[in-house]
Amino acid sequence: MNREPVLACSVRACGEPLVREGQSWGCPRGHAFDLARSGYLNLLQPQDRRSSRAGDTPAALAARGRLGAAGIGRRLDDEILRGIRGLGLRERAVLLELGSGTGALLARLQRELGLETFGIDLSRPAIEHAARNLPGPTWIVANADRRLPIRPGAVDLVLSIHGRRNPAECARVLRSCGRLLVAVPAADDLLELRAAVQGAGLERERVLALLAELEQAFVLLERCTVRERRVLARAELLDLLVATYRGARAGAEMRVAALSELALTFASELLLFAPRSAVGSAPA
Numbered sequence: 001m002n003r004e005p006v007l008a009c010s011v012r013a014c015g016e017p018l019v020r021e022g023q024s025w026g027c028p029r030g031h032a033f034d035l036a037r038s039g040y041l042n043l044l045q046p047q048d049r050r051s052s053r054a055g056d057t058p059a060a061l062a063a064r065g066r067l068g069a070a071g072i073g074r075r076l077d078d079e080i081l082r083g084i085r086g087l088g089l090r091e092r093a094v095l096l097e098l099g100s101g102t103g104a105l106l107a108r109l110q111r112e113l114g115l116e117t118f119g120i121d122l123s124r125p126a127i128e129h130a131a132r133n134l135p136g137p138t139w140i141v142a143n144a145d146r147r148l149p150i151r152p153g154a155v156d157l158v159l160s161i162h163g164r165r166n167p168a169e170c171a172r173v174l175r176s177c178g179r180l181l182v183a184v185p186a187a188d189d190l191l192e193l194r195a196a197v198q199g200a201g202l203e204r205e206r207v208l209a210l211l212a213e214l215e216q217a218f219v220l221l222e223r224c225t226v227r228e229r230r231v232l233a234r235a236e237l238l239d240l241l242v243a244t245y246r247g248a249r250a251g252a253e254m255r256v257a258a259l260s261e262l263a264l265t266f267a268s269e270l271l272l273f274a275p276r277s278a279v280g281s282a283p284a
Contacts (some may be wrong), residue, residue, distance in 0.1 A: 006094055006118065007196055009147040010043040010142065017151060040131035040139040042124070043149040048276055056123040059100055063239035065129075068104050070236060075228045076183065076268050077105050081215035083222075084268065087179060093156035094105060094115050096173065097274050099163030103130025106159075115157075117252040120144050125175075148173055157181060162268070171217040176278040184210055186225055193240065197255050206208065207269050218273035227267040234260050 005017035009027035016027035025041060028033040033041055057065075067073065084095075093115050098104045100119030106129070110117040117137040121127050124141050124234050131139040142149050145164055150173040157171045161183045187203035196200075211220065232240065237259050 002263065003092075004117075004154065005151060006116070006154045007041075007043075007138075007140075008149050008151045010147075012045065018149070029177075036128065036131070038128050038131040038200070039135060040127045040141060042127075042141040044122070044141045045141060054274060056101065056121075056126050057128075060243050061093075061123075061126055061129055063242040063251075064102050065104075066239050067236065067243060072232075072236070072240075073266070074229065075266070076226050076270075077108065079224070079226045079270060080105065080159070080161070080181065080183070081109065081112060082182065082266050084109065084273065087157070089113075089115070089156050094118070095121065095157045095159060096148075096150065096152060096155045097159040097161070098148075098165050098170075099160065101126055101131060102135075103127075103134045103137065103139065105161065106130075107134035110136050117151075118155075119281075120148070144169075153178075165237040167214050167217045171239045171275050171277070174275055176275065177276065179221075180214075180269070180273040182210065182277060183226075183268045183270050184274065186227065186269050188265050189229075190240075190244070191260060191265055193237070196262060197241065199255070207271070208270065210269075213275060217276055219276050220271060221274050222272040224270050226270055227265065229263060229265055230262045231261060235260055267271050 005019055007018035009016045009018055009031050014027060014029055014031060016029055016083050018025045018027050024032050024034045033130060035041055043176045059208050075241060095109060095115045096118045098120055100106050103119055106117050106119045111116055118140060120140045120142045122143050126140045127139045140149065143165055148169045151170055153175050155173045156175055156178050158174060158180045162185060184206045187205045191203065241256060
């Protein structure tokens, strides 16, 4: 099947299609990007850098990898997989994940659903980790908060799991019948850990802010809550603190030192959106 290019040149004021030739990607204007040895593509431009070490740290990635290997977060991944199966996407549909992190979820979706997958993350260590360990998806270093290096209307499904997204850019890269699937922590997510480490376990509602953020470009189609309870040992709790950056907060040292075994609530709100310009369309 001949397909239109998905990637776009990230050089300022270009945006022409990027096509792979051997170990590099290039556009008709002569801009070229070489693949890293591990296989990822760096499309981050100087104006898109927030710092020299933006994104997740190697320590956070390693902690998330260990948590994933222990099955923590699997319930949400299973629900995401089930939800995508129900969309009836076309053969070889294009899936773009924003903030792909370790890459484990995206690689699973490609493997089990046969999708053409692209993972974008601002963290070079995250993308390098994914490219080294999970070949298959196209792994890209880019700033998803700004302009996505993706052609207009090239994507069937945009996925944003506990990360940031640019609503206008998500709408631009989606097909008219495309979908946006977003997960945000539910109000009681990790409530017990927050109480143990921060001294207070107040619930934090995030869905209203998400709906307001997406209101101009998207319409909500479905919403569900994915929740499970797990008992974590101290080593897993420490990994969770590193993965969420909670353990480094001021004044938390004594409480972290006192942690042992703890029963936790893992809860996410999963929301499916359609572009507002195409309400009523169904995936082809």
